[in-house]
Amino acid sequence: MNSADPAIDVRNLVTHYGTRKILDDISFQARQGEIMVIMGGSGSGKSTLLRHLLGLHNPTSGCIRLLGKDITQLDADAMYDLRKNMGVAFQGGALFNSMTVGENVELPLREHTALDGNTIRIMSRMKLEVVNLAGFEDLMPAELSGGMIKRAALARAIVMDPRLLFFDEPSAGLDPVVSAELDELILTLRDAMNMTIVVVTHELESAFKIADRITVLDQGRILMSDTVAAVRASDNQRIRSLLDRTPRNEAMDPDEYMERLTREIF
Amino acid sequence: MLPSRRACRRLDPVLAFVAQVGQRSLQSLREVGYHAALLAEAFYWLLLGRWRRQPVRLRAVFKEAIGVGVNAIPIVALASFATGMMLAIQGIYTLRTFGAEGQVVLGISLSVTREFAPLITGIFVAGRSGSAIAARIGTMQISQEIDALRVIGINPVRYLVAPLLAAMLLTLPALTVLSDLVALFGGALYCAGELSLPMGVFFDRTFEVLIVQDVLHGVLKSVIFAVIVTLIGAANGFNVSAGAEGVGRATTRAVVLGCIGIILADMVFTFLTSR
Amino acid sequence: MDIRIEDQPPFKVVRLSGDVDLHSSPKAREAILACLKQKSPLLVELSAVSYMDSSGVASLVEGYQTAKKLGLEFGLVAVAPAAMNVLKLARLDKVFPIHASFAARLPAT
Ligand SMILES: Nc1ncnc2c1ncn2[C@@H]1O[C@H](COP(=O)(O)OP(=O)(O)OP(=O)(O)O)[C@@H](O)[C@H]1O
Numbered sequence: 001m002n003s004a005d006p007a008i009d010v011r012n013l014v015t016h017y018g019t020r021k022i023l024d025d026i027s028f029q030a031r032q033g034e035i036m037v038i039m040g041g042s043g044s045g046k047s048t049l050l051r052h053l054l055g056l057h058n059p060t061s062g063c064i065r066l067l068g069k070d071i072t073q074l075d076a077d078a079m080y081d082l083r084k085n086m087g088v089a090f091q092g093g094a095l096f097n098s099m100t101v102g103e104n105v106e107l108p109l110r111e112h113t114a115l116d117g118n119t120i121r122i123m124s125r126m127k128l129e130v131v132n133l134a135g136f137e138d139l140m141p142a143e144l145s146g147g148m149i150k151r152a153a154l155a156r157a158i159v160m161d162p163r164l165l166f167f168d169e170p171s172a173g174l175d176p177v178v179s180a181e182l183d184e185l186i187l188t189l190r191d192a193m194n195m196t197i198v199v200v201t202h203e204l205e206s207a208f209k210i211a212d213r214i215t216v217l218d219q220g221r222i223l224m225s226d227t228v229a230a231v232r233a234s235d236n237q238r239i240r241s242l243l244d245r246t247p248r249n250e251a252m253d254p255d256e257y258m259e260r261l262t263r264e265i266f
Numbered sequence: 267m268l269p270s271r272r273a274c275r276r277l278d279p280v281l282a283f284v285a286q287v288g289q290r291s292l293q294s295l296r297e298v299g300y301h302a303a304l305l306a307e308a309f310y311w312l313l314l315g316r317w318r319r320q321p322v323r324l325r326a327v328f329k330e331a332i333g334v335g336v337n338a339i340p341i342v343a344l345a346s347f348a349t350g351m352m353l354a355i356q357g358i359y360t361l362r363t364f365g366a367e368g369q370v371v372l373g374i375s376l377s378v379t380r381e382f383a384p385l386i387t388g389i390f391v392a393g394r395s396g397s398a399i400a401a402r403i404g405t406m407q408i409s410q411e412i413d414a415l416r417v418i419g420i421n422p423v424r425y426l427v428a429p430l431l432a433a434m435l436l437t438l439p440a441l442t443v444l445s446d447l448v449a450l451f452g453g454a455l456y457c458a459g460e461l462s463l464p465m466g467v468f469f470d471r472t473f474e475v476l477i478v479q480d481v482l483h484g485v486l487k488s489v490i491f492a493v494i495v496t497l498i499g500a501a502n503g504f505n506v507s508a509g510a511e512g513v514g515r516a517t518t519r520a521v522v523l524g525c526i527g528i529i530l531a532d533m534v535f536t537f538l539t540s541r
Numbered sequence: 542m543d544i545r546i547e548d549q550p551p552f553k554v555v556r557l558s559g560d561v562d563l564h565s566s567p568k569a570r571e572a573i574l575a576c577l578k579q580k581s582p583l584l585v586e587l588s589a590v591s592y593m594d595s596s597g598v599a600s601l602v603e604g605y606q607t608a609k610k611l612g613l614e615f616g617l618v619a620v621a622p623a624a625m626n627v628l629k630l631a632r633l634d635k636v637f638p639i640h641a642s643f644a645a646r647l648p649a650t
């Protein structure tokens with residue numbers, strides 16, 4: 001890959017769940033070492049976009065290039081190799097409940113490398129140190145608090161030193177101190193490892209703190225994909241209402257409204 | 267496309283019924299296809315995983331074998347013992363009307379090895395492990411653990427289903443042979459009391475009438491049952507989408523469909539091989 | 542990655558250069574542990590390291606702990622920025638004895 005190429009390059013992505021169109025003509029780029037925040041109201045398609053970036057679904061059309069490779073065209077072997085360079089921390093953590101925290105963090109190394117057992121153990125403990133969970137490796141995920149689960153999931157996501165890190169809702173449901181710590185951690189990771197990081201969030205404060213660039217989604221379309229300053233200065237009404245936390249006051253079509261309320265009755 | 271269920275309700279009830287039958291059969295067909303694909307994929311990883319750099323680990327197979335096989339020994343043994351006795355009681359009762367109690371050994375040994383041992387083992391493993399497989403995979407599905415496996419680069423079928431399938435294929439035949447022995451022992455014990463037939467004589471006669479094929483018949487069935495229980499359990503687990511309630515439904519479904527699958531497969535297999 | 546082992550009495554010196562990653566770090570680990578097995582104090586020189594991931598750092602950690610157990614000196618020399626960032630991430634820059642250059646360590650002996 002040429003170092004000038006974007007680490008993430010999404011072009012004209014269209015996706016459906018069943019027959020319902022969820023994402024429509026999504027295009028954006030992120031450079032290596034950049035933190036890209038994906039924002040948008042509830043149901044705007046953030047998680048769906050993330051799942052497509054992770055190659056968990058096949059899009060209807062469009063292409064998604066990660067580290068120069070189009071994952072919509074990639075064969076299973078190449079995808080397998082690419083996944084070693086990707087780390088993902090899911091919103092709910094998605095730790096394996098049948099394994100201890102330590103085993104969770106070690107799993108990618110055990111599956112993908114032939115490293116010595118000691119090296120693997122030291123590496124996973126180092127990552128637990130990084131997320132401030134030192135000494136918790138023998139606990140089961142069920143014994144952790146919500147914030148600890150998020151951090152353990154992050155430790156597992158970065159244990160292979162990936163070049164791409166995806167993080168869904170790092171601060172949702174956490175107290176302000178812990179979520180500020182997580183933001184700090186995301187910045188540190190980028191600086192130390194030059195990771196490209198995609199963060200899905202609807203916490204404005206956290207988004208502005210960590211983002212290099214922000215992509216704003218609204219009803220499956222991109223409103224804007226630009227620098228923090230540009231997003232802040234935007235006078236697009238939808239973006240303003242998201243930033244100023246004003247409720248949406250959309251124009252109402254009375255006929256359509258009545259039709260919705262009485263559909264299939266008359 | 268078929269009309270949606272809500273649209274159906276507004277149509278003529280007969281038409282709605284037809285549409286629903288159509289929808290159901292289409293869904294069943296899709297489900298059969300899904301099971302077949304799952305089976306093919308599990309075997310693919312078992313055979314070629316090492317070459318694709320994703321081996322099925324022996325340790326995982328071993329662990330599953332303990333769970334589905336070794337831990338099932340007490341319950342299978344108990345059920346087999348009771349079945350053997352029950353067969354002896356019924357056999358003697360029935361044959362007495364012809365004054366042919368002496369033939370009971372033949373009846374017991376054939377029906378145990380060809381029919382009852384594999385069936386009892388299969389049903390009990392379906393009840394114990396079919397539900398456990400569906401519950402485990404279903405829970406992993408709703409907590410996004412399956413997605414986590416995929417993004418780590420671990421194929422869920424290779425990691426979760428292939429070791430189970432291998433363990434089932436190894437332990438179910440072994441459990442069936444164990445069930446053979448225990449059931450025969452149960453029968454022999456009853457005969458010893460009721461007909462004063464020494465146990466040694468019972469087993470001598472058993473081995474006289476049994477040919478290898480009878481035992482093999484039962485063991486072969488158990489191999490088929492192993493595949494059925496694993497696939498139905500796993501498929502129902504992977505298809506969970508609706509939270510904890512969905513997991514509950516999937517486990518029930520795995521047991522019911524597993525048992526029915528076993529009995530139907532048994533019938534077909536027996537029909538095809540015993541004519 | 543390239544490994545060179547030199548003698549700078551009383552030290553043995555392991556010079557790592559290039560990328561110390563998941564593929565190459567086992568070799569670095571072996572070299573470090575082998576030197577320590579010969580009961581000689583060890584310096585690991587990292588000035589030409591272009592990239593080091595945490596498997597490389599883990600190998601250094603294991604080496605340091607082994608040296609401590611054997612009562613041998615262990616130090617890092619001229620740590621390249623690429624490696625330093627990773628050490629800092631795990632706060633190991635405060636743990637390892639780190640020398641700016643050989644000159645900084647050698648005259649003292
Ligand atoms: N598995 C699914 N099947 C069908 N539709 C889905 C599925 N998941 C999401 N959707 C639909 O896709 C749309 C976008 O959902 P998505 O989860 O991507 O939103 P989001 O931006 O992440 O919202 P939130 O901030 O609330 O998490 C929603 O309208 C939702 O109904």
Ligand SMILES: [Mg+2]
Nearest residue numbers: 043046047048
């Ligand atoms: Mg979401």
